[in-house]
Amino acid sequence: MPAVVIDGSLLEGGGQILRNAVSMSCLLKKPINIIQIRAGRSKPGLRPQHLTGIRLLSDICQGNLEGDSVGSMSVKFQPNSMKFGRYVADTQTAGSTVLLIQSSLPCLLFSPGPCEVILRGGTNADMAPQIDYTLMVFKVIAERFGVQFECRVCRRGYYPKGGGELQLSTKPVPFIKAVQITDRGEVTEVRGRAFVAGVLPVKVAARMAHSATRMLQQQLPSVCVHIEVVQESREAAVGTGTGLIVVAETSTGCLLAGSALGKKGQPAEDVGETAARMLIANLESGGCVDEYLQDQLIIFMALAKGKSRIRCGAITLHTETAIEIAQQLTEAKFMIEKVATGRREVFDICCEGIGLTISQ
Known part of the structure; x- marks a missing residue:
């Protein structure tokens, strides 16, 4: 070939x-x-x-x-x-372990038996989803496709040292289910996690959580906002890091998020507000998934058995790219339909998947 x-x-x-x-x-x-x-x-x-x-x-x-x-x-x-079995992948840097999950998970699901993968590197890296996003948002939505996996955070790792470790466990699936995610529903709660590790005091995480909570309560006055404040132990993390994720859950089970990592010299309040503004923007987009989940779901739509439809806000360049690569390598047929215009444009990503099975 x-x-x-x-x-x-x-x-x-x-x-x-x-x-x-x-x-x-x-x-x-x-x-x-x-x-x-x-x-x-x-x-x-x-x-x-x-x-x-x-x-x-x-x-x-x-x-x-x-x-x-x-x-x-x-x-x-x-x-x-x-093949199936046990694997180890070590970036030997602070490179994102979450991006290693993104690339390997579809293959592990179609392996002929259970797999365990040890992933080493950064767990909360810049320019990549935080591991908290994977566990709190991606994993839950992926379950609608019939995707089942476990991911244990053995140790967190931050820039520049890395040193984090994840244990990813999978079992084979017969096929990926098609999904219909088009009803956003109403926001019922917002929960989150503000963390510090290394030399940073826990009050930094508390300030991040407070500023994010204040902004979100102004925007969503009738919604309960709860952000957990965490100081990672020295055994649970390598290096110094800080960050925040906030996740809105809706009455139909949709999950949309905002997140931010702290940088040296940046006020903790700015980090909290950045994450809150990102969540608010994703809620205002009108989509059922946020801008960072869009492209992660494309490969599962392409592999699924049947027709999937997912409602989104503006289609990101990452999503357009993922669709183009999927269409180059599979027989999946994608179509993007505009379903609302005006102050905000809302789109449905539709895909007739190839119905991949392990026997193939």
Whole structure:
């Protein structure tokens, strides 16, 4: 079978193209050649985090990988048969362990048996979802697709040291279910987690939580807002870090979030307000999923058995990119329908999935 050539500079042009393309290559046993990897980035080519991810996928499907070195602008990947068992993937940096979950989870679900993966690196990294988002939002919504996995946070790790560790456990699924997520409902509660680790005092987390709560209560006066304040123990975290996530749950089970990580010299109140503003913007978008969940669901829609429909606010460039890669590598048919206009535009992402099964 000739290799499918994937342009790594397409649309968003980041690591997402690499993660999704290699994952679908594994699942469909299609060889791929990815060129121009992250060509538009300040440091183009493969970074250690990307390298760790594609090597993990290669292990899972006993593949043959060429060009797998830091800085490489192209890789060739020839997948083989999926296997199950125990794997270890270590970025040896603060690279995101959550992005390793994103790339490997679809393949692990279609392995012929249970899998356990130890992932090491950053758990709350910049430019990637926090592990709290994965557990509080993504995992819950993924269960609607029939996706079941467990993820234990053994140790948190922050920039620049990394050192975090996750234990991901999966069992095979017969197929991915199609979903209909089009009724947002009303917000019933907001919960969250404000944390500090390392040398930072717990009062920093309390100030973040207070500022976020104040802003959210002004916007949602009839909704209960509860944000847990946490000081990570030295055994539970490596390095110094701080951040916040707030998640709104609706009467129909939708989950939308806002999050922020603290930076040196940044007032704690600014961090809390940043997360709260992000959540408010996602609620005002009119969608049933937030801007960060959109693109993460595309691969599951493509693999699902039947037609899925998910209501979103503005379609992000990450989502457009994920759809383009899915259509290049699968027979899934996507369509975006505008369902509301005016002050805010609302869209339905529709997809007739390929109904992948383990036997395939």
